[in-house]
Amino acid sequence: MTSDEIRASFLEYFRKNRHAIVPSASLIPAGDPTLLFTNAGMNQFKDVFLGIGQREYTRAVDTQKCLRVSGKHNDLEEVGYSPSHHTFFEMLGNWSFGDYYKQEAIAFAWELVTELWQIPKERLWATIYLEDDETEKLWLQETDLPLSRIRRCDKDNFWEMGETGPCGPCSELFVDMGVDAYPETANDPDAGPNTSDRFREFWNLVFIQYNRNEDGTLEPLPATHVDTGMGFERITSILQGVDSNYKTDLFTPLLTTIADMTDTAYFDDERGLPHRVIADHIRCLTFAIGDGVMPSNEGRGYVIRRILRRAVLYGKKLEINEAFIYRLVDNVIELLGDVFPDVLPRREFITRTIQGEEHRFHQTIERGLELLDRSFDTLKEQNGTQVDGKRAFELYDTFGFPLDLTQMLARERGFTVDDVGFENSMEAQRSRGRAAWDARGGAKDEEISVYAEVLKEHGETEFVGYTQNNIDAEIV
Ligand code: ATP
Ligand code: MG
Numbered sequence: 261m262t263s264d265e266i267r268a269s270f271l272e273y274f275r276k277n278r279h280a281i282v283p284s285a286s287l288i289p290a291g292d293p294t295l296l297f298t299n300a301g302m303n304q305f306k307d308v309f310l311g312i313g314q315r316e317y318t319r320a321v322d323t324q325k326c327l328r329v330s331g332k333h334n335d336l337e338e339v340g341y342s343p344s345h346h347t348f349f350e351m352l353g354n355w356s357f358g359d360y361y362k363q364e365a366i367a368f369a370w371e372l373v374t375e376l377w378q379i380p381k382e383r384l385w386a387t388i389y390l391e392d393d394e395t396e397k398l399w400l401q402e403t404d405l406p407l408s409r410i411r412r413c414d415k416d417n418f419w420e421m422g423e424t425g426p427c428g429p430c431s432e433l434f435v436d437m438g439v440d441a442y443p444e445t446a447n448d449p450d451a452g453p454n455t456s457d458r459f460r461e462f463w464n465l466v467f468i469q470y471n472r473n474e475d476g477t478l479e480p481l482p483a484t485h486v487d488t489g490m491g492f493e494r495i496t497s498i499l500q501g502v503d504s505n506y507k508t509d510l511f512t513p514l515l516t517t518i519a520d521m522t523d524t525a526y527f528d529d530e531r532g533l534p535h536r537v538i539a540d541h542i543r544c545l546t547f548a549i550g551d552g553v554m555p556s557n558e559g560r561g562y563v564i565r566r567i568l569r570r571a572v573l574y575g576k577k578l579e580i581n582e583a584f585i586y587r588l589v590d591n592v593i594e595l596l597g598d599v600f601p602d603v604l605p606r607r608e609f610i611t612r613t614i615q616g617e618e619h620r621f622h623q624t625i626e627r628g629l630e631l632l633d634r635s636f637d638t639l640k641e642q643n644g645t646q647v648d649g650k651r652a653f654e655l656y657d658t659f660g661f662p663l664d665l666t667q668m669l670a671r672e673r674g675f676t677v678d679d680v681g682f683e684n685s686m687e688a689q690r691s692r693g694r695a696a697w698d699a700r701g702g703a704k705d706e707e708i709s710v711y712a713e714v715l716k717e718h719g720e721t722e723f724v725g726y727t728q729n730n731i732d733a734e735i736v
């Protein structure tokens with residue numbers, strides 16, 4: 261099956277089971293100050309779970325654009341290394357708003373996965389929340405999953421979107437990638453979900469029943485709900501019989517283009533890290549900018565700027581010294597534009613925005629890298645381990661290196677960065693900025709006196725704007 265067919269079959273399966281197909285929400289959560297970016301399919305239904313909003317339907321299904329680059333769910337550092345973690349990904353999901361609960365959610369999941377998609381049953385595992393006997397009983401009753409492949413877990417099986425918000429115990433589905441690929445697990449009697457990458461999580465069934473309050477307490481919700489999230493790129497890799505999301509038809513066209521554009525070969529191993537990171541980041545940039553996030557120095561915009569600069573840096577590892585990532589926007593839109601059509605009219609805008617950002621960063625990156633290299637050399641000579649916070653700040657302030665970029669480069673060479681020192685320098689600059697601002701307040705008087713002198717010398721100017729403009733208007 262192609263990825264498009266897989267997505268369509270998910271939506272169609274739930275549509276047949278009386279779920280309304282709804283569009284993806286924006287990556288910028290609407291009216292939710294607790295969240296920087298949409299990180300799960302359920303975000304757009306938060307008000308329904310809390311009992312303060314309503315929809316015309318009680319069952320829904322969709323594919324949701326998600327970003328996991330900040331807050332409680334942040335996978336940025338994993339990107340390129342992990343075969344199944346992205347910054348931007350699609351989350352397939354089905355929901356019940358006070359309609360069906362655990363039993364049907366499990367029955368639907370099992371039927372879709374084992375009958376429609378034919379994933380061999382012996383490869384499947386489930387996890388449940390510690391004391392959730394009811395869910396265990398339902399797996400045994402509704403499916404033919406044996407008890408030996410059900411694991412009880414603590415932290416991974418209580419799902420929360422952030423510090424506050426709707427949450428509850430969950431039950432996850434994992435697929436066994438096979439002992440051959442993970443021989444170290446062969447004789448481990450405990451091998452199972454959450455113990456080894458051999459077991460890949462692909463679907464989370466969350467049983468929403470609480471709200472986490474700001475003081476940390478759990479408050480039961482007026483009704484119980486089902487919220488599921490399935491990583492679309494992951495299920496695609498499983499159904500296409502490959503061991504990495506990057507080997508699916510969602511990524512191979514991008515990786516091929518990147519290899520062509522940079523005149524390099526792509527490899528599945530660490531040599532292909534730059535290609536994978538760039539492929540990941542351009543998807544993220546395309547949709548984040550498409551949803552209205554502009555690269556900037558704060559908040560969402562700074563997260564996006566950091567991701568873009570990371571991509572530029574990986575481009576440099578492929579010896580690309582000029583803007584080129586923007587040229588991949590077309591490829592991303594070709595792959596996903598039909599699914600998220602909001603992006604279509606913004607193609608040109610997204611392309612130009614990325615190109616401009618790339619171009620500006622290229623102007624300083626070389627000198628920044630040289631400076632950092634000198635720091636590394638000095639550290640080595642002096643047997644030091646940590647890059648000075650002042651130097652990290654200089655890289656940030658003068659050369660546009662976000663702290664995490666410097667940290668990433670330092671880590672590659674076995675060093676750390678003094679982030680406390682970085683913050684101190686940042687704070688010192690802020691107070692200098694404030695002082696300069698106050699001084700400008702004084703300068704205001706100065707400006708006034710300059711104006712007074714001009715007045716004395718030339719007399720009052722006569723304001724003729726209205727009349728002249730009227731004349732112009734009439735001529736036109
Ligand atoms: P993992 O343990 O693999 O990090 P998770 O438990 O953090 O995943 P959930 O919050 O349960 O993920 O999200 C639901 C599903 O979304 C996951 O089962 C997975 O298939 C998918 N998913 C989660 N994070 C990512 C990511 N960074 N990139 C791609 N897919 C993801
Ligand atoms: Mg995770």
Ligand code: MG
Binds near residue numbers: 416461
């Ligand atoms: Mg998990």
Ligand code: MG
Binds near residue numbers: 416432461464
């Ligand atoms: Mg999970």
